Amino acid sequence: MSRVAIVGSGAVGCYYGARLAEAGHEVHFLMRRDYAVVAARGLRILSKDGDLHLERPHVARDSAAIGPVDWVICALKATGIEDARALVAPCVGASTRILVLMNGLGLEDRFAEWFGAERVFGGLAFTCINRGEPGTVHHIDYGPVTIGHLQDDPAEVHAGLALWAGAKVETVRAPSLLAGRWTKLCWNVPFNGLAVTAGGITTDRILADPALREAVTTLILEVAAAGNADLAAHGQTVRLDGPAIARNMVAATDAMAAYRPSTMIDFVEGLPMEVAAIFEEPLRRASALGVATPLLALVTGQMRALNARGR
DSSP states (O other), X not given: OOEEEEESOSHHHHHHHHHHHHTTOEEEEEOSTTHHHHHHHOEEEEETTOOEEESSOEEESSHHHHOOEEEEEEOOOGGGHHHHHHHHGGGEEEEEEEEEXXXXXXXXXXXXXXXXXXXXXXXXXXXXXXXXXXXXXXXXEEEEEEEEEXXXXXXXXXXXXXXXXXXXXXXXEOSOHHHHHHHHXXXXXXHHHHHHHTTSOOHHHHHHSHHHHHHHHHHHHHHHHHHHHHHHHTTOOOOOOHHHHHHHHHHHXXXXXXXXXXXXXXXXXXXXXXXXXXXXXXXXXXXXXXXOXXXXXXXXXXXXXXXXXXX
16 A cells, blocks of 8 residues: 555545545645544535545645655646645655646646655546535536556556556556547537636536637647647657547536536635646647637637736
C-alpha cells in the first residue's frame, strides 16, 4: 500500500482520495475550509457507486505535517497553480510521484519545472462531482480517471495505474498524455464555457437549446483541430477524431443527470474561474499554429471578461 497526499481537498480530491483510502492506502488530506468538520466527524461520500464514510481520515492544515509520501495527488483548481509548488514541495521525497488531477492545458509542464518531468503524471477525471455541506461530497455520475505520464513512459504509466488497483475507480491508460488533455478539453471548453456565458445554466439546459447544442459540437470540432495541430507540433502521430468525440460526448452528457460544471459554480459564487488553463492556453496554441477557432476565441473573450468582472 502507498502513502498518498491529497493536495487540494475539494470535491474531486476528497472523492478520489476517499476511494484510495477505502482500498487500503494511507491517505492524508491537506484541508482548509473543511478541516474542523472532517477532523471531528469524518469525510462522507454520497456516490452512485456506493456511499462511503471515512470516520477518522488523516487530515492536516499544513503540507509539512504530512511530509514525504509515495504519491502526491494535486487536485487544486487551476487558478491555484501559483500556490501549488509551495503546497506540494513538503510532500516530495526522493521517490515521490506526482499526479496532476487538474483541469486545463500545460499544468504538468509547471510541475516538471519544479520537480522533474520523470516524476510527473497527468490525471483526467471524467466525472460529475460537487461539494455538499462541509465534510460531504456528492458523486453524481461517471467517475473514470485517465492516467498518463508527462514523458509517456509506459512503465511509469503502469505504475500510475497500479496505484488504483483495488479502488472503486475505473482507470484508463493514456499512451499520450497530451492527446488525453486535448480530449478532456473537448468536454471542458464547451460545457464549462457555455454554462457560464449562457448565464449560469446546467448541462441539460445547454443541450436542450438547439443553438447551444450546435455550439457544443462546433467548439468540440475546433478544440480537436487545435489539439491535432499541437500533437503534430510535438512530433506525436496520434490524432483526435473530432466528429466521433463530439457524438460520444454529447450522447454521454445527454444521458447524465443535470450537472453544474465546476466553472459555472465558480461563476455563480463569484469565485475566480479556470479561464487561463481551460480556455486561454488552448486558444494561444491554436493561434500560434495557425488553426482557425473563431467560436473558441469568442467564448474565451467572454470568459475572460466575465472573470475580470467577477473579481
